[in-house]
Amino acid sequence: MDKDTLVQQELSRRNFLFDTGKIIAGAAGIAAFAAGSEGLVSLALAKGASTGKWPWPYVKLDPQKTADIAYEEWYRVFCGAAVINSVFSQLREKVGEPYKSFPSDAFVFLEGGMVGWGTVCGSNAGANVVSNVIIGPRIAGPKSEHGHSIGSDMMQWYSDTSLPVFTPKEPRQKTAIIQTTSESPLCHVSVGKWMKKSGYALASPERKDRCARVAASVAYKLVQDLNDWKDGKYDAKSHWAPGRDVGITAQQNCTECHGDKVPSPPMAAK
Amino acid sequence: MDKDTLVQQELSRRNFLFDTGKIIAGAAGIAAFAAGSEGLVSLALAKGASTGKWPWPYVKLDPQKTADIAYEEWYRVFCGAAVINSVFSQLREKVGEPYKSFPSDAFVFLEGGMVGWGTVCGSNAGANVVSNVIIGPRIAGPKSEHGHSIGSDMMQWYSDTSLPVFTPKEPRQKTAIIQTTSESPLCHVSVGKWMKKSGYALASPERKDRCARVAASVAYKLVQDLNDWKDGKYDAKSHWAPGRDVGITAQQNCTECHGDKVPSPPMAAK
Numbered sequence: 001m002d003k004d005t006l007v008q009q010e011l012s013r014r015n016f017l018f019d020t021g022k023i024i025a026g027a028a029g030i031a032a033f034a035a036g037s038e039g040l041v042s043l044a045l046a047k048g049a050s051t052g053k054w055p056w057p058y059v060k061l062d063p064q065k066t067a068d069i070a071y072e073e074w075y076r077v078f079c080g081a082a083v084i085n086s087v088f089s090q091l092r093e094k095v096g097e098p099y100k101s102f103p104s105d106a107f108v109f110l111e112g113g114m115v116g117w118g119t120v121c122g123s124n125a126g127a128n129v130v131s132n133v134i135i136g137p138r139i140a141g142p143k144s145e146h147g148h149s150i151g152s153d154m155m156q157w158y159s160d161t162s163l164p165v166f167t168p169k170e171p172r173q174k175t176a177i178i179q180t181t182s183e184s185p186l187c188h189v190s191v192g193k194w195m196k197k198s199g200y201a202l203a204s205p206e207r208k209d210r211c212a213r214v215a216a217s218v219a220y221k222l223v224q225d226l227n228d229w230k231d232g233k234y235d236a237k238s239h240w241a242p243g244r245d246v247g248i249t250a251q252q253n254c255t256e257c258h259g260d261k262v263p264s265p266p267m268a269a270k
Numbered sequence: 271m272d273k274d275t276l277v278q279q280e281l282s283r284r285n286f287l288f289d290t291g292k293i294i295a296g297a298a299g300i301a302a303f304a305a306g307s308e309g310l311v312s313l314a315l316a317k318g319a320s321t322g323k324w325p326w327p328y329v330k331l332d333p334q335k336t337a338d339i340a341y342e343e344w345y346r347v348f349c350g351a352a353v354i355n356s357v358f359s360q361l362r363e364k365v366g367e368p369y370k371s372f373p374s375d376a377f378v379f380l381e382g383g384m385v386g387w388g389t390v391c392g393s394n395a396g397a398n399v400v401s402n403v404i405i406g407p408r409i410a411g412p413k414s415e416h417g418h419s420i421g422s423d424m425m426q427w428y429s430d431t432s433l434p435v436f437t438p439k440e441p442r443q444k445t446a447i448i449q450t451t452s453e454s455p456l457c458h459v460s461v462g463k464w465m466k467k468s469g470y471a472l473a474s475p476e477r478k479d480r481c482a483r484v485a486a487s488v489a490y491k492l493v494q495d496l497n498d499w500k501d502g503k504y505d506a507k508s509h510w511a512p513g514r515d516v517g518i519t520a521q522q523n524c525t526e527c528h529g530d531k532v533p534s535p536p537m538a539a540k
Contacts (some may be wrong), residue, residue: 008473035430051373077409078315101371102319108419109398115422116512117455118519119390120383137378139347147376152385185387186302187519192535195518201538202513242386243472248387248459248465255528 040185041047045188046136051098054136054144060227061087070219071168074212078127080110080122082212086219087130087226102133113187121187127154129221135229150225155185156238157221163190164213166220173209182251190214190242321368324406324414329364330497331357333490340489343440344482350392350399352482356489357400358494374405378426389468393488397424398540400492405499419506420495425455425535426508427491433460434483436490453462453523460484 070086077085084104091099107129109115110122128151136144140150162179171177178198182190191211192201200206228234242250254262305497340356347355354374361369377399380392381383398421406414432449452460461472461481470476512520517535518523524532 015420051371052375054376059424076405080462081407098371098373100370101402102373102445103368104398105322105407105409106324106403108409109402109418109421110520112513114390114395114398114455115418115425116510116519117390117422117425117521118512119455119521120387125384125395128384129376132379133373133376135349137347137375139375141377148379148385151379153386155385155387185384185389188521192518192533195535196533198534202518204540215411242388244384248462248472249386250381251387251458259529263462265465266469266471268473 002067009153012054019053035250036186054134054140054147056098056134056136057095058091058134058226058230061223062225063227066090066206066223067166067216067220068168071166071212071216073209074215075172076120077105077196078111078151079215080126081107081209081221083123083126086216087134087223100201110172118186119187120181120185121158122192122213123215124151124155124158124185126215127151127218127222130224134226145245146229147233147234149238150222150229152240153236153238154218154222155224156240158185158190161217162218166217168213168216170211171209173206175206175241177206177210183256186251189253189256191198228252231233276503293357297515306459320410321371323405324410325415326368326404326406328361328496328500329501331360333493333497336360336493337436337490338488341482341486344485345442345478345536347375347378348381348392349481350396350438351377352468352485353376353393353396353489353492354399357404388458388461389455390455390529391428391452391484392459393409393454394421394425394428396485397421397488397492401496415497416423416504416506419508420492420499420504421508422490423495423506423508426510428455428460428488429453431487432485434480436483436487438483438486441479443476445476447476447480447510454521456521456532459523491516536540 016211069089070082073082073085073089075080081104083108088099088104089103101135107122107126110125113119113121114125131150131154132147135147135150138145138148140147157180162181164177164179167177177218178194180190180194184190191207194200195202195207196209198206198212210265225234240252242248246254247267297459297514313347323502336356339359341502341528342351343352343355343359346352358369358372370488376394377396380395383389384395385390401420401424402417403524405417405420408415429452434447434449437447447465450460450464450467461477464470464531465472466475468476468479468480495504516524517537526540
């Protein structure tokens with residue numbers, strides 16, 4: 001069997017596994033993708049900031065309260081900054097620095113899949129900012145590995161879950177909000193599938209409240225995961241390592257854009 | 271002519287305009303998409319950090335030097351953090367705080383389109399972090415509007431340009447690096463088109479050097495735009511406002527995933 005056929009089968013298998021919601025891959029994660037050993041240098045070489053020492057101090061937070069904050073903050077700073085502020089606004093009060101110096105509101109640009117371009121959902125991006133700023137980047141060593149894991153797990157959970165799962169105590173929209181499963185971490189795909197099923201326009205109050213509830217749903221899970229990490233009992237769930245497994249950085253819904261003709265990327269020599 | 275036909279025509283027109291590299295839309299930008307007036311509240315209500323006052327102090331930087339730093343930093347922290355550090359490492363020296371307190375290395379997670387999922391290219395994300403952290407989010411008022419504009423312009427330029435355009439003085443790979451135009455701000459699409467044309471695998475030294483040069487190319491343009499903004503002569507070039515123009519957060523390459531059957535999103539009542 002030739003290489004292309006093997007890759008094709010792997011991509012098809014992943015789509016099947018994705019469809020059944022049972023992605024099971026190996027360990028290693030993105031490290032298999034990225035620049036390799038030259039990326040795993042000591043932070044002694046780092047040109048990073050004075051706050052580049054991880055993990056940052058963290059105290060366990062209440063997921064419900066955090067989600068309530070995220071829901072309200074969405075209407076001020078939108079999805080990405082809402083998720084960031086739902087955690088950091090509490091840590092600024094409970095811990096102080098370095099959280100007081102982190103410019104959370106600058107991340108309004110994560111809205112609409114980054115300045116409206118519909119790429120990664122700002123809630124996923126905001127969750128990655130929070131987990132990696134608190135726990136640290138993977139190059140910081142074993143104590144920081146779960147900054148990456150929690151971020152990747154959020155992308156997986158977001159893609160697999162019928163969202164939103166969080167309902168605010170005092171919702172701005174009293175009507176029931178339809179749930180949809182995006183099968184993708186992208187804003188365009190997530191919002192598009194919801195709009196198609198619900199029939200509501202992007203500019204509708206219902207769509208806005210749906211996105212505010214999605215941000216709150218993500219904030220709720222984010223704090224659950226951070227609390228587990230703080231307790232030393234967080235286990236990475238997603239082991240999606242596309243660079244290693246399918247030869248290109250990728251989502252798991254290949255056929256959604258490619259149809260039956262998923263390209264076979266050139267593979268490294270064995 | 272019914273609504274769906276009009277939307278279809280608009281999407282087709284945009285694809286045509288995109289193909290000819292001549293996107294011309296109105297003003298307004300993402301504000302037309304986002305949560306509307308409730309989002310445009312005074313920052314007096316902000317729960318943001320103590321650094322939430324914009325713009326941050328900025329001194330003009332040398333694009334060539336910045337690109338050289340980004341190229342070298344890619345091999346330490348990868349695309350997103352390389353772009354951020356190429357600017358902030360210089361401002362930490364020339365300005366000091368608040369740049370010293372910004373945890374640039376935490377943004378390693380932007381690699382591979384965010385923890386390897388192939389969404390937005392980390393170079394685009396890193397450029398948006400830099401422009402919005404320095405100039406501020408659009409909700410901070412007129413003095414901060416170009417944080418958003420420079421970020422969106424980068425997405426447009428990245429999509430339209432045959433990359434990489436920057437060649438380092440001392441490249442790690444001596445062979446010529448093939449250029450490709452992504453027509454998308456996504457890592458998966460950008461890297462995939464380059465891999466298809468070049469024939470090099472994701473794990474190849476050539477692919478890594480291509481991405482390091484793309485990060486450097488983005489860093490070069492980013493500092494050119496920031497310097498123009500500092501001189502008060504920056505004019506936003508991209509006015510892509512998909513929420514207003516096509517009714518959903520989106521890229522401009524609709525047919526690349528949807529083929530001839532671009533869905534018509536439900537539109538708001540007039």
